[in-house]
């Protein structure tokens with residue numbers, strides 16, 4: 280091999296090495312993309328389509344919020360679940376398409392519960408729907424993280440929807456007298472509810488119902504009062520399949536599945552809230568239907584299995600093929 284050929288080969292090797300270095304440098308230097316996949320999750324309940332919609336997650340100091348606990352119980356339970364305080368807590372709403380009507384159950388917080396929430400509307404669109412298509416909105420209760428999303432700025436976010444909730448809930452949170460009488464630290468809850476529902480009430484698009492009510496074929500409201508005065512659950516049923524939207528029957532999966540007697544400061548009446556939770560757990564475990572839970576890690580849909588004095592949470596199996604309910 281003559282010197283010319285050798286030099287040419289050497290320069291090709293140098294060029295290849297440089298290219299490799301360049302490529303390696305380019306890939307290794309890619310900025311982290313950050314963010315998360317759009318927050319929606321689909322599941323069929325018989326012929327009814329249910330889409331979980333995530334509003335975001337918020338860090339909660341659950342060691343300070345949970346009540347009726349034993350010393351060290353919360354910290355130990357969180358450690359066993361590999362969770363740190365504050366616990367990143369999901370805020371979920373559920374979109375139910377019966378085939379005849381499109382119903383949103385709970386609307387997320389919009390701007391009422393800090394800057395990390397308020398994504399429900401974007402996720403509804405990502406899931407293939409538009410806010411104009413929503414026929415009815417059912418509220419489990421009127422805390423800000425469930426009603427804030429009814430408004431988009433100073434306009435109703437759902438221009439064609441009728442909003443429905445239990446009369447006891449409406450009477451309590453929408454009362455000006457109750458707002459005036461509330462201690463300073465609690466006024467925000469009343470103000471949030473009134474600001475979120477006011478436009479719907481004024482337009483004649485809020486219709487309260489009284490306790491257990493068949494709202495439309497496939498969806499039934501069932502009272503579970505305690506967390507708030509008119510807290511409701513919504514039973515979605517089709518062709519023998521069943522899913523119950525629980526709202527805030529429980530908040531902290533790592534603690535309250537194992538010990539349903541643990542309560543939370545947000546409960547209006549903890550003594551009534553705990554038995555409602557126990558009853559719901561027992562029924563779900565006995566019959567094996569789905570629970571859809573506002574503050575369990577997104578999508579918050581799963582089943583329960585009894586385990587000693589407590590319960591184990593079994594998240595719904597993930598599938599990309601139009602899953603059946605069972």
Ligand SMILES: [Zn+2]
Nearest residue numbers: 422424527573
């Ligand atoms: Zn809540």
